Amino acid sequence: MKIDERTFIALDLGTSNILAFVGRQGIVYDEPSIMAYDNMTNSLVALGGDAYNMIGKTHENIRMVVPIKDGVITDLDAAKDMLKHVFGKLKMLNDWKNSIILLACPSEVTELEREALKQVAYDMGAEIVIVEEEVKMAALGAGINIDVPRGNIVIDIGGGTTDIAIISAGDVVISRSIKVAGNALDDEIKKYIRSEYNVTIGDRSAEDVKKELGSLAKYKGERTMSVFGRDIVSGLPKEAIISSEEIRNVLVNAFSRITDLLIELMENTPPELAGDIISNGFTICGGGSQIRGIKEYFNGIFSVPCHISPNPLTGVIEGAKVFQKIVNNRIENGYYGKNAKNVKKGSQSSYL
Known part of the structure; x- marks a missing residue:
């Protein structure tokens, strides 16, 4: 066929x-x-x-x-x-x-x-x-030509994990993964509101707070938001008023673990690729890339250009x-099929 x-x-x-x-x-x-x-x-x-x-x-x-x-x-x-x-x-x-x-x-x-x-x-x-x-x-979807022998750092912030990888010559050269992503950020927001306001909120409420107020840098139009949950003392419904600044502090604290991992990855980057990364900067993908101020956050720490995927979701x-x-x-070229050739054992792309 x-x-x-x-x-x-x-x-x-x-x-x-x-x-x-x-x-x-x-x-x-x-x-x-x-x-x-x-x-x-x-x-x-x-x-x-x-x-x-x-x-x-x-x-x-x-x-x-x-x-x-x-x-x-x-x-x-x-x-x-x-x-x-x-x-x-x-x-x-x-x-x-x-x-x-x-x-x-x-x-x-x-x-x-x-x-x-x-x-x-x-x-x-x-x-x-x-x-x-x-x-x-995600790197391909962000418009990166991964086939050329030139290093690119991709930060893919999903729901469960943030995957950071250096891609060159068509494949991943080195990568790291951390369980700090969308779901973990929601959990941090829930913990903060419970600790500061004695209110327990659900996963969906925490996600709404993240979307409405979440940021990693100051922005125009910052505001407060009402969130409803259960008072951990009385057990009755209770309202808490949360500000953008509060949620920003929560997210910045969580993102520090991502930056630590990124530093570790770059410390193990082959020297030949380090120069490429300085000129190419970082490409941020996944739903987490939609958090306000994320470009300014990474640029302020690493002083390299940051690009957001045009289609993060x-x-x-x-x-x-x-x-x-x-x-x-x-x-x-016969890489897939019963008579497959040139497929390395254990390759993720192999046909078995």
């Missing part, structure tokens, strides 16, 4: 959201990566947006499951259920036969887990399944679309 007759499908398996792209159709699935199970029957009750709307509003017989948390698969069976559901929707599009599937996963997902996810796609009828790291796809999918050309070229 000709390459252009195959359907290319890319999935971004993020901690917060799962996105699916189908060639010639665009993004056909974009839902939160959360699931609700019935404890009595262990059956799936809801997932995606429907499950997200159930957070904090269920009884004890319903459990909420996030298959991928902090960049690792915490429930492989649930992850498989999630993929089967997404793949089932895609099969209804009649584009599954002879398809090429690209799975973009967090860097912390193990090789064994990658193979398990690939097998789900094979079982559903896919012909070729490829796994790549999200940070690599869909950057991995945009990168996968670019990577499709590389995949097609590899197929023509």
Whole structure:
């Protein structure tokens, strides 16, 4: 079969959201990566947006499951259920036969887990399944030409982890990962409000505070915001008034761990790439790149230019679309398939 007759499908398996792209159709699935199970029957009750709307509003017989948390698969069976559901929707599009599937996963997902996810796609009828790291796809989606032998630092701030990588000559040279990202920032906000105001708030309220007030540098129009929760002393509903400055201090403190990791990575950078990084600066991707003042924050510490991905929420999918050309070229050269050649053992892109 000709390459252009195959359907290319890319999935971004993020901690917060799962996105699916189908060639010639665009993004056909974009839902939160959360699931609700019935404890009595262990059956799936809801997932995606429907499950997200159930957070904090269920009884004890319903459990909420996030298959991928902090960049690792915490429930492989649930992850498989999630993929089967997404793949089932895609099969209804009649584009599954002879398809090429690209799975973009967090860097912390193990090789064994990658193979398990690939097998789900094979079982559903896919012909070729490829796994790549999200940070690599995010770099492509941000417009970086990763094929040239020139160092680029990519900071991918997702929901569960922040992945920092130096990419050159088509692949990751050195990378680090830390569990300080969107979810951890929400947790820090919850801890602060509990400590300062004796009010317990939920995950969704913390995320709303982060989106409305969150910043890493001062900005015009700073304001306060009312947040409602439960008084930890009386147990009754209570309101707290939070300011932008308070949340900025919380986020800056959390981001200091990211900057420490970035310094460690640069200290281990090959000298030949250090000069490239000074001129190219940092490229910041992922949902966390939308926090106000993030460019000023990194520029003020490292005195290098910072660039924000033009598509922070869909950057991995945009990168996968670019990577499709590389995949097609590899197929023509026999890199994938039963008679695959030139594929290193253990490669994330290998066809097994």
